[in-house]
Amino acid sequence: MNESLTLADKVFTELTTAIVRGELRPGDRLSEQTLVERYGGSRAPMREAIQRLEARHLVKRVPHAGARVVSLSLAELRDIYEVRVELESMACRLAAQRMTDAEIAELYDLLREHEESIAAEQGLAYYQKAGDLDFHYRVIKGSRNSRLYQMLCGELYHLVRMYRYQTSTSTKRPPQALQEHQRIVEAIAARDAELAELLMRRHIQSSLNNLETRLAEEEGRS
Amino acid sequence: MNESLTLADKVFTELTTAIVRGELRPGDRLSEQTLVERYGGSRAPMREAIQRLEARHLVKRVPHAGARVVSLSLAELRDIYEVRVELESMACRLAAQRMTDAEIAELYDLLREHEESIAAEQGLAYYQKAGDLDFHYRVIKGSRNSRLYQMLCGELYHLVRMYRYQTSTSTKRPPQALQEHQRIVEAIAARDAELAELLMRRHIQSSLNNLETRLAEEEGRS
DNA sequence: ATTCATAGGATTGTCTACAATCTTTGTGAG
DNA sequence: CTCACAAAGATTGTAGACAATCCTATGAAT
Numbered sequence: 001m002n003e004s005l006t007l008a009d010k011v012f013t014e015l016t017t018a019i020v021r022g023e024l025r026p027g028d029r030l031s032e033q034t035l036v037e038r039y040g041g042s043r044a045p046m047r048e049a050i051q052r053l054e055a056r057h058l059v060k061r062v063p064h065a066g067a068r069v070v071s072l073s074l075a076e077l078r079d080i081y082e083v084r085v086e087l088e089s090m091a092c093r094l095a096a097q098r099m100t101d102a103e104i105a106e107l108y109d110l111l112r113e114h115e116e117s118i119a120a121e122q123g124l125a126y127y128q129k130a131g132d133l134d135f136h137y138r139v140i141k142g143s144r145n146s147r148l149y150q151m152l153c154g155e156l157y158h159l160v161r162m163y164r165y166q167t168s169t170s171t172k173r174p175p176q177a178l179q180e181h182q183r184i185v186e187a188i189a190a191r192d193a194e195l196a197e198l199l200m201r202r203h204i205q206s207s208l209n210n211l212e213t214r215l216a217e218e219e220g221r222s
Numbered sequence: 223m224n225e226s227l228t229l230a231d232k233v234f235t236e237l238t239t240a241i242v243r244g245e246l247r248p249g250d251r252l253s254e255q256t257l258v259e260r261y262g263g264s265r266a267p268m269r270e271a272i273q274r275l276e277a278r279h280l281v282k283r284v285p286h287a288g289a290r291v292v293s294l295s296l297a298e299l300r301d302i303y304e305v306r307v308e309l310e311s312m313a314c315r316l317a318a319q320r321m322t323d324a325e326i327a328e329l330y331d332l333l334r335e336h337e338e339s340i341a342a343e344q345g346l347a348y349y350q351k352a353g354d355l356d357f358h359y360r361v362i363k364g365s366r367n368s369r370l371y372q373m374l375c376g377e378l379y380h381l382v383r384m385y386r387y388q389t390s391t392s393t394k395r396p397p398q399a400l401q402e403h404q405r406i407v408e409a410i411a412a413r414d415a416e417l418a419e420l421l422m423r424r425h426i427q428s429s430l431n432n433l434e435t436r437l438a439e440e441e442g443r444s
Numbered sequence: 445a446t447t448c449a450t451a452g453g454a455t456t457g458t459c460t461a462c463a464a465t466c467t468t469t470g471t472g473a474g
Numbered sequence: 475c476t477c478a479c480a481a482a483g484a485t486t487g488t489a490g491a492c493a494a495t496c497c498t499a500t501g502a503a504t
Binding site: 033 | 455456457
């Protein structure tokens with residue numbers, strides 16, 4: 001089989017999760033030598049891993065000066081969300097038209113699971129976030145547009161996740177988000193593309209509002 | 223100053239234009255050794271150039287097997303246009319809200335130039351295409367969203383250009399496109415965001431239709 | 445004390461060589 | 475003649491060293 005996981009690939013995924021989880025913080029330097037000491041191997045694979053991180057906009061590289069974990073300004077975060085709103089509401093519209101009935105049934109199952117986890121109040125912040133991403137992920141997959149999937153899940157999501165990990169989750173938000181998810185699935189099930197698009201647009205917009213207030217709070221506290 | 227153009231960067235831009243212009247055709251192999259013989263230097267910079275081409279989806283790389291120029295299926299091309307329609311109409315909406323009056327005036331100037339070049343019938347296909355891209359480029363810039371600019375101009379446009387270079391330009395399309403551009407600018411100047419968005423959506427949609435019929439013709443001829 | 449220049453160290457860019465993997469060509473069996 | 479298999483060749487992945495560039499700290503001049 002083609003089980004060829006190159007070392008560069010391994011380091012790349014390791015670094016990706018490290019950045020997303022906040023173990024590597026925005027602005028942190030990524031020296032090739034340091035990575036060699038940390039992950040073993042030679043500089044060549046580390047270099048490749050860094051380049052791939054740059055391709056996903058997780059690090060910024062300047063010639064002869066090295067790479068640093070990206071540090072997004074609030075304006076840039078807004079830009080990202082502005083694009084994400086547009087693309088995900090589009091995905092939701094397409095999903096309403098193209099998802100199979102089986103996929104929609106699975107969406108309902110997923111929401112039931114989330115409901116239970118919230119009711120049990122075991123709704124750990126981490127699980128909530130993962131579950132939320134899972135929901136969005138499936139809708140995007142349902143759009144049946146590979147490029148759309150690439151852009152949202154391959155390029156924008158890591159950045160979004162990176163900032164969500166670092167902000168504490170409100171206790172009020174999850175139940176509300178779940179409700180919004182339920183309405184969206186209903187619209188998809190009804191094959192009402194326009195409504196599904198509108199609801200998703202509002203959902204992400206309010207998600208951004210939530211994130212902004214939270215960032216403002218942390219900014220004020222520090 | 224920071225005039226540091228690394229060799230990898232140089233080769234990367236060279237290859238980009240070569241691919242976009244069709245000198246390197248879809249499916250063509252890109253061996254590191256071949257690039258060394260062609261551009262000089264060593265394998266390391268060639269490798270980096272190839273990786274950056276992969277990041278822009280211009281080549282596809284499989285581990286231990288090398289890189290080939292991407293060959294898009296008609297379905298993938300439709301996916302790209304589906305996304306492009308959404309993002310560019312969004313950009314147009316934002317441009318109507320955010321462009322300065324000076325920028326709008328420059329747009330009018332640009333359209334006048336295009337008009338003249340068409341009237342003079344010197345309207346070479348190449349110039350037409352470049353001019354068209356220039357128009358779209360300015361509207362996107364006018365959206366004031368850096369991420370949107372990155373996605374459209376940095377990732378999607380090369381692919382679009384690649385396929386446009388390879389399809390001959392219709393003699394009927396340029397005048398029609400110019401008219402559509404004029405209507406769009408009028409909407410932007412009137413700060414009518416909704417109309418501007420709608421017109422851009424239709425414009426790109428008809429551009430896709432034009433491309434599809436042309437591809438179908440060439441398919442039938444071969 | 446502040447600012448500028450400079451020298452040293454550290455880091456990245458590039459080169460060459462070697463190991464691991466894939467592709468292709470040639471051979472033989474069915 | 476076609477297909478499967480194996481060895482040779484070619485290509486990529488990795489390693490280590492050297493060269494070019496940048497960052498930093500030290501010192502001198504204002």
